[in-house]
Amino acid sequence: MLAVVRFEAYKGPMDLRRSSLHSMVLSLALLGACGDAGSSATGGESGSAGGTGGSAATDGAATMGSAGGSGGASGLPCEIDQILETHCRSCHGTTPSSGAPNSLVTRADLLADSLTSPGRTVAEVAADRIVGMGGAIMPPPPAEPLTQAEIDTFQAWVADGAPAGTCEPNPEPDPFDVDPMCSSGQTWQGGKFSESPNMNPGMECIHCHTKPSDFGGFEGGPSFVVAGTVYPTGHEPDLCNGVDGGVDHVAVVLTDANGVEFSIPVNGVGNFFATYADLPSGFTDPIHAKVVSDKGERVMVAALTSGDCNSCHTQDGANGAPGRIVAP
């Protein structure tokens, strides 16, 4: 990849203004490379898989299928178990209450014959009752009905033959499975072009530093090779301050082809940045990134094709990224 071949050309100390010209060329090349990120991400090397993605764990659980469920497990896929737990078990618990005729706790409960519609399973009847077909809607009013997403999930599972699954006892919460929010409650107020290491959290640092005219400005900032923002959750808006990196010693760690590590501290608003001159000399592609803290690490599987981290790690996630860079 082009990126670090160019990094190597800049070993020595240098004039930031001059190098920003070069990095403009670099960043254009990298923008071109961005389109490949999705495919290289899915083809990521098996050895370094982070395993920190909560959603991946949930999907895996749904298809793992431990039939029987020896240790008191419900035998249900996690998302089905959660729907029943949230909306049904206040009445259809282990001991049914409020007039509910049966339990909806285990997969066996759902595969049992329906009491109200002989010849069908409870699961099949439940798939109708959650949309008000074949009897009163479940859960009965005034309880909120299921969301459309929950209805789709439940009905798809029943249509699929109600396959077995597992639900981890305490699945790690998925930071990307949350509504957009500004966790810090604090927003950068300094204006787009003020000069501060706390500036413009969440925005594309390098793009603006090399082409400020795209953002309505004239003068570029320092020439960074890597820069971005780390957040507490997966979908935080631009200009919202990120994590206070000092609290859990949050850092972004890059590892090059030879296993050389380079750690970049994350500042009080979640921002991190490094210039070519900061990198160890001879730092070589492919380069991998992860976020570390006292609490653990979150690893990007694919090799970097750009150091402008926020260009992909936007609020919603671009080029296949799941959203923001999230602290462990």
Ligand code: HEC
């Ligand atoms: C507030 C209590 C309550 C809640 C919560 C509740 N139910 Fe019910 N459910 C009942 C009662 C009472 C009946 C029996 C009367 C009837 O069939 O309408 C019933 C009956 C059923 C039946 C028919 C049973 C059979 O064997 O045919 C199904 C299926 C069912 N509920 C599914 C659900 C599902 C799925 C949920 C959650 C999405 C749910 N219920 C939530 C009270 C509840």
Ligand code: HEC
């Ligand atoms: C809208 C354009 C823009 C964006 C987006 C932007 N910057 Fe800047 N930045 C600038 C400009 C312009 C300067 C230089 C001001 C000057 O030299 O007078 C600057 C200067 C800096 C400086 C030097 C501050 C100092 O005290 O000398 C740092 C550090 C910095 N930016 C970090 C970042 C980081 C990290 C991000 C991304 C989270 C970012 N910037 C996003 C335009 C931007």
Ligand code: HEC
């Ligand atoms: C070209 C787009 C792109 C850029 C630039 C990029 N990433 Fe990523 N990142 C992704 C994609 C796609 C994934 C999900 C697949 C994977 O892990 O490879 C990801 C995943 C991650 C994850 C793991 C996600 C999780 O579960 O928390 C971290 C951490 C991460 N990136 C950090 C970074 C850092 C730090 C930078 C900048 C040095 C960066 N990324 C630059 C696309 C990008």
